[in-house]
Structures are given as structure tokens and as C-alpha cells.
Amino acid sequence: GQNIDQPTEMTATEGAIVQINCTYQTSGFNGLFWYQQHAGEAPTFLSYNVLDGLEEKGRFSSFLSRSKGYSYLLLKELQMKDSASYLCAVPDTGYGGSQGNLIFGKGTKLSVKP
Amino acid sequence: GAGVSQSPRYKVTKRGQDVALRCDPISGHVSLYWYRQALGQGPEFLTYFNYEAQQDKSGLPNDRFSAERPEGSISTLTIQRTEQRDSAMYRCASSLGGGHGYTFGSGTRLTVV
Numbered sequence: 001g002q003n004i005d006q007p008t009e010m011t012a013t014e015g016a017i018v019q020i021n022c023t024y025q026t027s028g029f030n031g032l033f034w035y036q037q038h039a040g041e042a043p044t045f046l047s048y049n050v051l052d053g054l055e056e057k058g059r060f061s062s063f064l065s066r067s068k069g070y071s072y073l074l075l076k077e078l079q080m081k082d083s084a085s086y087l088c089a090v091p092d093t094g095y096g097g098s099q100g101n102l103i104f105g106k107g108t109k110l111s112v113k114p
Numbered sequence: 115g116a117g118v119s120q121s122p123r124y125k126v127t128k129r130g131q132d133v134a135l136r137c138d139p140i141s142g143h144v145s146l147y148w149y150r151q152a153l154g155q156g157p158e159f160l161t162y163f164n165y166e167a168q169q170d171k172s173g174l175p176n177d178r179f180s181a182e183r184p185e186g187s188i189s190t191l192t193i194q195r196t197e198q199r200d201s202a203m204y205r206c207a208s209s210l211g212g213g214h215g216y217t218f219g220s221g222t223r224l225t226v227v
Contacts, residue, residue: 033215035215041220042205042218042219042220042221043157043205043216043218044218045214045215045216045217048214048215087156087157089156092159092170100170101147101159101162101170101173102147102159102216103159104149104156104157104158104159105156106154106155106156107154107155107156109154
């Protein structure tokens, strides 16, 4: 089965950089997803990593190390609107996308302070 | 449609009643997923479909919960003889597959009184 661990809460200052970590244990692996969820809203897709390394997408970057079972989401130039929960997720049974469902972590609630 | 549509947005029902939650996925999305999300927690998997075929229902809590997607598009999650512990946000998502990720609907907030 899959097990995902991420910090419950984090606080950072506007304009700063924050790194949200995620560790996982899986019986098979086919990628790791990050989602953003603002309070009271639906989760929205941020990134997908299947190979080791850093994927950059504007102010957000996501890193993966398959050998360590570790990923992080890096948010640069933080803005107040980045206050949200950030969810790490991996496909179940080692299949990705339409071949399997995602298992989500409990999420990291990020609060950005002025 | 342009996004994943769920109805109703809010449902209050009395304990013991049956409820049906509807999900209309993005047109062309093969896969449709049902999740339940408690406040402050990540989404918890319930069941999913590829086209009209239910691929995995291992997340359904008990036999009071069922889901169908008869024509491979709209899906209905039915909860029979509701109990207070069924109160939660029920979310539907659809996907093209691969690395595209899911698109979630706005959810149905179910309250059992």
C-alpha cells in the first residue's frame, strides 16, 4: 500500500521562499502529484513528477528523489494568495492517471504573513 | 462541459434517508473518481470508473454506499440509510490520464441530521 507524510502546518513571510516536504512509501511508483487547495475550494493540480530532479513552473517548483521516497514543493516570492493547503499524492497500485486512483496526504496548511 | 459539475452543492438530510449525489465530468475525460474529504484532511478515495466500468470500489466504507456511471459520462454516488458519520464533503474528479492530474468539482457538502 501507500503511505504519505507531510507537515501539518507551516508559516512563512510574504516575499520569502518556502519548501514543503513530502515523504512516501509505495509498493510501486508511477509519479507524484502536488495539488493546491484554498479554504472552502476544490483542490487544483500544480505539478507532476515522474523522474528524479527539479521541475520548475513559474514561482512554483517540485522536486523528486525516487530512491529516497521524497519530494518537495518550493514556492518562491510568496504572495498572500499562496495561503492554502498543499497536498502531495501518489497513484495507488503503481499505476498512474486513468489506470489508478490517487492516494492523498493529509496536506500542509501554509499561512503567508505580511 | 467546461469543468466538473456536481449537484447539489449542499444537501441536508435526515438520518435514515437515502441520498444521491451527481457528478458531470469534463467532456472526453475517460476516468471519473469519487472522494470524501473531512475538514483539514486530504481527499479519501472512494471509487473510480474508466468509461462505464467501475474499476475499484475498495474505498467505499460499507455496502450502504454505491456508485454508477451507466453511459460512461455522468455518475451518481448513492448513500442509503444515511448516518451522521456520513456527513462530509463529497468530491468528484475526472481525468484524461497520465500526468495531467485530476480536475475536481466543487463538491457536495452532505449533512446528516
